[in-house]
Amino acid sequence: MRLTPYVRAAGLALLAGGLVLAQASGADAKRERWKLASSYGSNLDVIGGNITRVLKNIDAASDGDLKIQFFEPGALVPALQVFDATSTGSIDAAYSSAGFHAGKLPQAIFFASVPFGPSVNEYFGWMVGGGGYELYAEEYGKYNVVPQVCGIVVAESSGWFRKEVSSTEDLRGMKMRFYGLGAKVMEKFGVSTQLLAGGDIYPALELGSIDATEFSYPTLDKSLGFYQIAKHNYFPGWHQQASLLEIIMNGDKWKGLTDGQRKTVELACGEANIWSMGKAEATQGEAIAFHKSKGVAVHKWPDETIAKFQKAWDEVAQEQAAANPDFKRVFEAYTAFRDKYRPWKELGYLK
Secondary structure (H helix, E strand, O other), X not given: OOXXXXXXXXXXXXXXXXXXXXXXHHHHHHOEEEEEEEOOOOOOOOHHHHHHHHHHHHHHHOOOOEEEEEEOOOOOOOHHHHHHHHHHOOOOEEEEOHHHHOOOOHHHHHHOOOOOOOOHHHHHHHHHHOOHHHHHHHHHHOOOEEEEEEEEEOOOOOEEEOOOOOOXXXXXXXXXXXXXXXXXHHHOOOOEEEOOOHHHHHHXXXXXXXXXXXXXXXXXXXXXXXXXXXXXXXXXXXXXXXXXXXXXXXXXHHHOOOHHHHHHHHHHHHHHHHHHHHHHHOOHHHHHHHHHHOOOEEEEOOHHHHHHHHHHHHHHHHHHHHHOHHHHHHXXXXXXXXXXXXXXXXXXXXX
């Protein structure tokens, strides 16, 4: 059968149209649109700006192929329940910190912050070069969750109190918001602890539901207004000398990304670690001066009090290790790295 020029032209047009549609379909297949729940509000100093900045960087670096929409705490799921929602695929991803999942994974605290733990450089030594990230990925992988360190919280204060604390005896009977395993340390001194999301702390202080709180470093605490109610701020933050933030992603959704999209997330988070540390570290002196100007008494714990906290932490760590084999395994790996690192720390750095 011989085709007329018109039929041939029509056929070519249909073929061309099909190729265009196929190319468009292929392009669409590479585009991902995710929803990200957060444990932290976007208005929080540095921490909030960090995640919105990360998501913009991912969008720009992927040329729009990967867009992740940020949702404030509670908009999709409660702030402290993002791990389970990510695990089941109810949400694609979340911005959080491993300490918020310690009820499900007590060992996760080693990937967030540890009482009397390392400074930022030692922490990253373990996470990047000492096997920490491999353990992190393995523990989360049991729940179909892929983690990525995506921000650094520098050293914190150890609490805001309505009344001056002259000795650990003054802690007995207090109700306090506390994060991570530091809460179990405080419980050894008769403190009743609870974990609250950032946005819930001020109302709890104002209503008297809690007598004291810890949350973060001075500029972040300033943004939440603790100085208006609690006039005694204590340092150092023995429970959080450095903390890691994270983006966690549903494992199936992560597998569905292209290699380039996955690398974009990794690089955006790597840059966020540098930015969040530098941004926070630069401004804490000004915030401390601000708090003093508002009538806050800034205290430093006496050495003997720090020693009591340290002794209590050692007890908590041993108790947790005895009760949970996964905790014990991660704790031993973490401790072994710190032992190997110690000669360098003692020789290479000023005390």
